Each structure stands twice: as structure tokens, then as C-alpha cells.
Amino acid sequence: MEATPPTPMRTDWRGTVSFGLVVLPVRLVAATEEHRGRFREMHSGCGGRIRHKRVCEVEGPQEEIPYGEVGRAVELPDGGLVPITDDDLARLPLPTKHTAQVLGFVPGADIDPISYGRAYYAAPDGPAADRPYVLLTEALAGTGYVGLCKIALRQRERLAVLRPRNGVIVVQTLLWRDEVREPGDLSPATPVTDRELQLAELLLSELTGIEMQKLDDEYGHALEQLVAAKIVGSEVPELPTPQPAVDLLAALEQSVQAARRSRE
Structure with a gap:
């Protein structure tokens, strides 16, 4: 793509x-x-391309309205429309x-x-x-x-x-x-131990130094693989879904050790 x-x-x-x-x-x-990848709308029943038409509620859906005749308006509480032109906005x-x-x-x-x-x-x-x-x-x-x-x-x-x-x-x-929504009660009230917090902070310090300029968006490449697979009728292998750690303390200790090894 x-x-x-x-x-x-x-x-x-x-x-x-x-x-x-x-x-x-x-x-x-x-x-x-x-x-971003550009998708088109299609009819899932027959595979035909779906296109949208500009139609007028007064004149009916038989004829598409040319884009040059499309204006803008503010809708009133009773459903009436007050036209607003570019000159009005100016x-x-x-x-x-x-x-x-x-x-x-x-x-x-x-x-x-x-x-x-x-x-x-x-x-x-x-x-x-x-x-x-x-x-x-x-x-x-x-x-x-x-x-x-x-x-x-x-x-x-x-x-x-x-x-x-x-x-x-x-x-x-x-x-x-x-326009900013409050999180409400999304944050859990579960306590953590001092040792868990200490290891979490240590892990954060070990994982610093990311080179942002070397990070790439892999979505486009993944979409190319999906399209190529669908053309020939093959399947794209699913990636494993990470699972939450059963032993949080052990996961933190192993993560710190792995981060240190990656720096050596």
C-alpha cells in the first residue's frame, strides 16, 4: 500500500x-x-461499492444536489434552518x-x-x-x-x-x-506493596532512553499483509494476546532483569 x-x-x-x-x-x-489506511464502504452482501448522494428533503431523493448548491445553516429548536453564508461568517x-x-x-x-x-x-x-x-x-x-x-x-x-x-x-x-471528561470511578482502589512499587519504579528507570525517531507506524504494513492474504485466500497468523501476570512481584523482577540484559 x-x-x-x-x-x-x-x-x-x-x-x-x-x-x-x-x-x-x-x-x-x-x-x-x-x-492512515483508506477504506471504502461496500455492500457486504454482494461486494458492490457504496456511494453517498447529496439529496434534498424537499425535492426528494431522485436527483443528487450539485456540491456548488450545498450551503450551511444553523438548525433551530423547531427544526427550521437559518442559512449562514461565508459573508455572514466573515x-x-x-x-x-x-x-x-x-x-x-x-x-x-x-x-x-x-x-x-x-x-x-x-x-x-x-x-x-x-x-x-x-x-x-x-x-x-x-x-x-x-x-x-x-x-x-x-x-x-x-x-x-x-x-x-x-x-x-x-x-x-x-x-x-x-470538553474533557472526568474518569469517574475507573481507578481501582487495590493497594500495592512497597516492594512492588520499588520494583515498578526501578523498571521505569531501566526502560528510559527510547529513541523516538526510530519508532515507526506498523499499521500500514500490517494492512498490506492482510490485503495480500485476502487476495490469495490465505490467513494472516494471529498474534498471541498478552495475559496478565499471575505473580505480579515475580513479573516485575523478571522484567527488570530482562531490561538490564538488553542494555548489555
């Missing part, structure tokens, strides 16, 4: 970042892209459409990673932005702070942090507080 080609870096947002009286013109480009009275006002700075460790959303690289937009851009980048790197701001992206206003990465400012969106 062919690898997905990288997506060209197009500008997703253009505006200014302001902190205090300093105004920094920037443009944002997506910092990440996902690579006139939306939202300051964060074009200005990301830094509300303040906090230590990066204060941001719970569960809140992190999509990341964008911020590039200086014009020569006049170069000096304040470098200044903010180096100040963030030197202090360990991140800037907290609000910004309107993809037709939504979000919280975001400004943080440095390899000399570049990253604008990373955050989930709102009510």
Missing part, C-alpha cells in the same frame, strides 16, 4: 499575536498530518478571528496534556515580524512559560497555547474545560 504523500503547507489562519503592546503578524500552517463579531491576544503566561507543566488539540506552526508574516517573533520564541524557551490565548480557527473559537519548538513558535489548541 502506497504511503500517503505529504500535504502541502497551506496557510490556515492569518492575523496577529499580541502580548502587551507588542504586535506580531503571523500565519499558521498545520504542524501535523495523519497517515462579518462575525469575533475579535479572535484575526487577533490572538495573549491572556497571560503560565509554566508549561501547568497545562494538562489531555487538553492538547491540534498543533500549528506560526511563521512571521512579513519582515517587520521577524524581531518580535525571535524575541517571543527565545523568551518562551528561556523561561519555560507558554502563552495562553484565544483564537478562532476552523469556525470555532478555542483556547490555545504558544510554545517554542526548535526555534519555531507552535500554536496548539486546547479543549475547553467542559
